[in-house]
Amino acid sequence: MIRFLLNDTSVELERPAGELLLDTLRGPLRRTGVKQGCREGDCGACAVLIGELSGERLSYRAMPSCMMLLGHVEGRHVVTVEGLNPPAGLTPVQRVVAEEGATQCGFCTPGVVISLTSTLFGSTTASEAELLESAGGNICRCTGYMSFRRAARRLAADFGERPQDPVARLRELIQAGVIPPHFESAPAKLRKLRGASEGGDQPAGTTSSSADYGIAGGTDALVQRRVATHIDTPHFHHRPQGIDLIKMESGDCVLDASTTFEDLKRSETWRTIDSRAVRNMDLVASQLIRERATLGGNISNASPIADGVICLLALGTELELQGPTGSRQLPLAEFFLGYKLTALEEGEIIRRLRIPGGRRLRGFEKVSRRERLDIATVNSAACFELSGANFEGVTLSAGGVGPTPMLLKGAAAHLEGAAATPDRLRGALEIAQSEVQPISDVRGTAEYKRLLLRQLVLAHFVEALPDHGFEELCL
Ligand SMILES: Cc1cc2nc3c(=O)[nH]c(=O)nc-3n(C[C@H](O)[C@H](O)[C@H](O)COP(=O)(O)OP(=O)(O)OC[C@H]3O[C@@H](n4cnc5c(N)ncnc54)[C@H](O)[C@@H]3O)c2cc1C
Ligand code: FES
Ligand code: FES
Known part of the structure; x- marks a missing residue:
């Protein structure tokens, strides 16, 4: 049994935990304001608001329902555009979208409204930039994006500074008609559901490692299963409730594996x-x-261009792996054994990540064919400090230039302890280009990727140390 709150109604469903949320919403639940576009997280037409109770606090975020299983919404509040609609007329967000011409055929509009509304919930500033960023995953074939910008600008002017207290923010949104009054009773309804649910607020479905398919956020797993309408016996990697997912411990930064990029x-x-x-x-x-x-x-998906991995590699991250017989530590740099091949053993999961104290990310750069919503052709990250006039603690990482994400060990060694001069950096850039093995593919030739790598590594130093004359190395 899966229990959740759908708009203003508590729902109990005898359906598989591995069913795609998008299909359940549009199918048996008939919430057809949720649109099906790409089914792979790329267009935003299927966006819904997900309300999550953490202690006494209920927070709402916009998420793509094609990247979620029914089990993901156990004990949560799912809000479709039907759950925002006032009895008559439009909400202020809908009105601004219509008046600024940000809707024509209307197919993308429910998703756009959900994304913009999520910023009014979550942000205390609701600036034009934040509103635009929230709609960055909503693709529109008709309007051209200037109308989105005008809508974001007007909403920022109308709502602007928001109350710090989330409850006060919610009340203000109800008063302004952005959301209907039923939102105020959502926490009490969710607590009641949680009481009735055996698994508390954790995803429904099996948690045993004998299950056939592991899933956390679903944004890789469900793309790989795009045509499937459901996943048999999903094994959910839980997101722990009531703890800090990112915290300092004995000087190190420790992150739960379920930490998201937005976290x-x-x-x-x-x-x-x-x-x-x-x-x-x-x-x-x-x-x-x-x-x-x-x-x-x-990390587990082991893509050679995973952006998080590239940053974590440069930071010298150590993984805590949990298996059926206990846990072990493994440096992230030793996790990737070959293309899409990892050191995870049968039944093992990544539990936590530890970044050694004192490490700071000094650069992350990525080139992709479009700025947003695209994976990298080549990416790179860097950590380094200056001790007097010399480099120290240098690590450089790169993706898209070999079968796995990798450390540029030769280039880093060339810089370690050396004077921070353009000449020294020139040598490191040459070494970096020689220690990678990119292949030519649809994203570019091997030669092009080598050149990109050089430029990205150089960019770390130009950005972080603007007064060292490194610009002279720019091609
Ligand atoms: C439209 C779109 C754009 C994207 N853009 C980018 C991008 O710009 N940069 C980028 O790096 N990625 C991008 N991705 C890929 C994806 O979002 C990331 O790789 C994401 O971090 C995967 O995490 P997830 O929780 O969704 O993984 P899931 O899909 O849930 O899981 C992927 C695999 O990891 C396993 N797994 C998950 N958690 C654990 C764990 N704790 N221990 C062991 N195994 C585990 C699962 O079992 C599964 O096999 C994009 C994806 C989409 C759909
Ligand atoms: S249908 Fe395109 S993001 Fe979900
Ligand atoms: S209005 Fe037609 S896709 Fe956006």
Whole structure:
């Protein structure tokens, strides 16, 4: 039995936990405001708001329902555009979208409204940039995106500074007609559901490792199963409730494997590791996907261009793996054994990630064919400090230039302890290009990828140390 709150109604369904949420919403639940576009997380037409109770706090995020299974919404509040509609007329978000011409055929519009509304819930500033970023995963074939920009600008002007207290924010949104009054009773309804549910607020479905298909956020697993309408006996990698997913422990930064890219973007603790976290995370997928995409999934999927992995490699991350017979530590750099081949043993999962104290990300760069919602052709990250005039603690990582994400060990060794001069960096760039084995494919020739790598590695140093004359190395 799966229990959740759908708009203003509690729902109990005898359906498989592995059924695609999109299909359940549009099929038996007849919430056809949720549109089916790509079924692979790319268009945002299927976006819904997911409300999650953590302690006394209920927070709402926009997520793509084609990247979620029914089991993911156990004990949660699922809001479709029907659940936002007022009895008559339009909500302020819908009105602005219509008046600014950000809707024509209307197919993308419910998803756009859901994404923009999520920012009014979640942000205390609701700036034009934040509103636009929230709709970055909503593709529109008709309007052209200037109308989206105008809509975001007007909403930012109308709502702007928001109350710090989430409850006060919610009340203000109800008063302004952005959401209907039934949202106020959602926490009590969810607590009641949680009481009735055997699994508490954890995803329904099996948690045994004998299950046939592992799934965390679902943004890799479900794309690989795109044509499937459901997954048999999914094995959910749980997102623990009521604990800090990102915290400092004995000087190290420790992250739960279920940490998402949006968790990183929002975390003040993470900002001490990556001071450019907002800019860097915005280079990954779209906000809709980042709300679901976990670091555990990013690592385990073992893509040679995984953005999270590239950052974590440079940071010297150590993995805590949990298996049927106990746990073990493994440096992330030893996790990838070959193309899509990992050191995970039967029944083992990634539980936590540990970044050694004192490590700071100094650069993350990525080139892809479009700026948003695209995987990298080549990506790279860097950590280094200056001790006087010399480099120290240098690590460089790169993706898309070999069968696995990799450390550029030769280039880093060339810089370690050496004077931070353009000449020294020139030598490191040459070594970096010689220690990779890119292949020519649809994303570019091997030669092009080598050149990209050089430029990305150089960019770390130009950005982080603007007064060292490294620009002279730019081609
Ligand atoms: C539209 C779109 C755009 C994307 N853009 C990017 C991008 O720009 N950059 C990027 O790097 N990626 C991108 N991705 C890929 C994907 O979002 C990430 O790799 C994401 O981090 C995967 O995490 P997940 O939780 O969704 O994994 P899932 O799909 O849930 O799982 C993937 C695999 O990892 C396993 N797994 C998950 N958690 C664990 C764990 N704790 N221990 C062991 N195994 C585990 C699962 O069993 C499964 O085999 C994109 C995906 C989509 C759909
Ligand atoms: S249908 Fe395109 S993102 Fe879900
Ligand atoms: S209005 Fe037609 S797809 Fe956006």
